[in-house]
Amino acid sequence: MQIVFIPALSPLALGVIRKIKAAFQNRKGASVLQPYRDIWKLLHKDEVISSDASWVFRFAPLAVFSITLVVGASVPVFASFLANDVTSDILVIVYLMASATFFVALAGMDTGSAFGGFGSSREVTVAALAEGGLILSLLTVALMSGTSNVFAIAQTISSADLASLLPAFFAFAGFFVVLLAENKRFPFDNPSTHLELTMIHEAMILEYSGKRLALIEWASANKLMIFIALGANLFFPWGIAHDAGVMAIAFAIIAFAAKALALCMSVAVVESTIAKLRFFRLPDLLFVSFILSVIAIGLI
Amino acid sequence: MTDIILSSYGFFALIASFALGAVGALALRKSDALANAWSSVFAVLGSAWGIAYALSAFGAVRAPEYVIETSSLFPLLSVSFSVDKLSAFFIFIISLIALLCSIYGAGYVKHFYKKYNIGSLGFFYNFFIAGMLLVVSAANALVFLIAWEIMSVASYFLVVYERNDHRNVRAGFLYFVMTHIGTAFILLSFLLMYKFTGSFQFETIAANIASIPPFAANAVFLLALAGFGTKAGIIPLHIWLPDAHPAAPSHVSALMSGVMIKTGIYMMIKIFLDVFTDVPLWWGLMVLVVGAVSSLLGVLYALTEHDLKRLLAYHSIENIGIILLGLGSAMVFSSEGMLPLATLGVVAALFHTLNHATFKSLLFLSAGAVVSSTHTRNIEEYGGLIKRMPQTAFFFLIGSMAISALPPFNGFFSEWLTFQALFGGILSLPGAASWIFVLAVGALALTGGLALACFVKAVGAVFLARPRSEEALHAKEASFSMRTGMAVLALLALAFGVFSGSVSSTIGKVVRDIGAFGATELPLAASSLQQISVQNSFASASAPAITMMFLVAACVAALVLRAVYPKQKIVVGETWDCGTSPTPRAEITATAFSRSIIMIFKGILKPTKQTGIEYRDATARYFPKTRTITLGIHDVYRTYLYEPLQVALTKFSERVKTIQSGNINAYVLYIFVALLVLLAYVIF
């Protein structure tokens, strides 16, 4: 059941972030349901595929979307009892996301356009440098709870006392930076830019249209939702349902919605207040994330 | 049945098959096709027999030993071979990869007909494989050295096989020198061990290990690390690898990169964990640090390369670093008495050895198909090959996914196990050691990410987009035997990943056979559904589950998509390039792709850039005619380590040369003085 939860709600998260950004800019902004309408529209459009593209280009959106579905089913959203021993390992999650990056980057190079090429180049650079911070921040909470299964981590940390959670805060700070990096948010990338030379993620998917573009957009929304779910439930897992009682689940859903909203708000605040950094300054920021996680491990 | 296979006839048949192949190929050298066929058939037969042999040796209760009595002629040299489980594992890897490379080679070697002597290729190729098999089964240090030399010399001749290109000859010379420097270190370490334990037999040395004083043991460790590390390709002893591996014919490069450098790892495991059962802490930490540094620097240098085979060679260095991470962590755990975690480390190292052999050979074989089809190794001249060589592209893609550790391929699972070993270290080790493990985890994570970047570049620039040269435009798909070899390897990459549970438990049996571990319980359990769980479920993962979920999700999503707008029209058009027609020059090149990473790491890589400009009118310099930019990467090791050494050595040699004055009187004077001195010494 969780496997449809994330795809169903991810466009909503996108919509919320855009709405908050609009509020900062003194606009009314589009409705929070607009991303759903965008996906619907794209699904009903015809496609143009480049003559230079190969099967990689055609297959990549499906692969990426399916990967986000698989990972979505493996992260704790509102219940920690839906434990999954087989795909919920932190490394499995990280490397599955890396496979998604792999395919999108290849698709960006496949059409032979200049923008796609350098978009892929920048994307894999950022992804390569972010992976260290991501693994180490997830490792911190894993070490704190004695297991690397994300459900079990959520379970353990929600019942731990507050005093021992200091490392989790540092790790969360590192994780948040990686969240911004992997989901093409400021200060790494501007998701709503129309200037190709400033794009990272958008540049790779410039050639997509129609259903495939819908899948890719949806997949990146899923990815954002997955990161929000991980951030909310691994580092601040209170409110998560430990058993299958209806009240517990309802409470957990509300708790998750609140945490997700808080995270979306912080993303929106960051996007509205900080300017996008120059590309060669991004490694410094990612290195900061890495160091924060190392400090977190040291504090355990 | 297994008795026959494991008897000395069986072992002899194994080596004899390659020897026959070698000699026969040389005898048939006048006819290219016959020599190729003869050598391939015997190599395939020998490798298949080797796989059968390894599997039976694996199940044997006692390690089979073969001794040829020569103690009357050479008292120190007893020609004895012993195939314990570790050797059986390596024989399996060697035979498997040799089998597939020989199948590939049967078709690939056709490119050398009429240009070079096929008979000598077959001769050296078979001796090379035989040498490797002898190296991993030798039970006596002297036999080991003889087999090591056979392996090195045969591979030297293979490296310089395409001798019309002088770069290959230079690469071969460098390889020859470096491998003999390594052999010198190895020899010294064996001699030290002999001095204290009185024997060259590995078993005897292991039994008398306590008689080696700590100072000598440390010296043995450093010498062995340097010597075997030269063969394995650790930084900074790696300079031969990026030159030698590309110079050899592709099926030989696959063997060298996938298997030969692993013989260095085999001996390291044997000496550090089997012979020396009680190692000091700093040994393991040093191996760990060497592994981390090699993996990081290997992948960074790979990113700078735009010669396809050099790129793959640097990735071998990176993966050797990862293997050493596993081995180093095992040594650290072993010295702290945490044997279960130590076995986990060795399982990770051995699994990665197997996996790397598989996917690196696959990558080299497909690279070889591309290179022989386009007659260039420069990535910048490829492009669009996925349309012209679709199957090769597919196999290369699988190899790239495996090496970038993407699930469900095998690379992911061995890196996963390595990570688990490192995590175990962070959890259980005291103080400074656990910080080194944290940094090792960071290094491994960064390496994984950079490897992914590098292979996106490789796959993208080689196969995707538009062709950037005439040869790429007219490239043809590889021949059937070449595709067969690659296909089986790709299948194995997937299979070792999906069945990683059984594979890791099997490797666990190998590990328990190693001297330091005895019958320790593995902290690793694999369920019948191939789910690996480590240390009472600190972590668990299952390959088939991941694959199944992915396939199910993909099918469902595809079906839903089809249902949503069934009448969608798909039109094929040109790539949008701001209104102009896109040319091959619009695509990103391999150099440009990795430029960002190179600039980020410029402190380590030290890139150089020179620009030149030519104007239409030299006096009024307004309108440029051409601009040239030369980007270079400085080989740091050559300039700062090897060249000063070489200069010092040459200067010293020049000084010493003055003894040889050409004057007879001087020579007799030397004799005279020596005579007097010796007489005085003896009498006193």
Next chain:
Amino acid sequence: MTLHMENLFIQLLIVIMFLAAVFLHVVKKNSTAAFLYCAQSSAMALILLIASIEAGSRPLLFVALATFVVKTLTAPLFFAHLIRRHQLKFSASTYLNVPLTLIAVAALTALTHSHVFASLTALGDGREGMLSLALAMMLISLFLIVNRKGAISQMIGILSLENSIVAFAVFAGLEQASGLQMGIMFDILVWVVVATVFTSMMYKQFGSLDVTAMRRLKE
């Protein structure tokens, strides 16, 4: 070995050999050097003859006669032929001048007579003096090779080295050993070979027998 009967005569012979070796350092003309060598070889042959008579052994007698024939009779003829053909009247200069050479010779003799070589000379019981003289002769001959630049002098140096080794062996009581006898025969054979073949080859190749001209041995 019982060489005590003609002890005085033997001592005289060995002194002749020793003096010949020493004077070889001093002479300037090649013909004088050849003559000295001839004298040394005759003394050697006489010693061997006496030893063979004493021991009553035929092989030794044969060896003595062979030595006499080759080294004393044929040698001067050969050297004379060589000198005449190549016009080598004077041997080339030496590295050290004459006084220094003689000092070196004296030093070497003192060395062998000192306690440094005591254990070696103790081999010949009762005849230490003669053994140390033989040893001194060896070292002096070697020094001749080092010091001289002309190939003829060096050849003669080698040959007198052979003589001194034989003398040493005889006095150490080894003359019965078949090894010694075979060694001497072989040595004579080598003499013949060296003398005829190599000298002409060397001269043909280098144009002179001055060893300092033979620097570029590779050509």
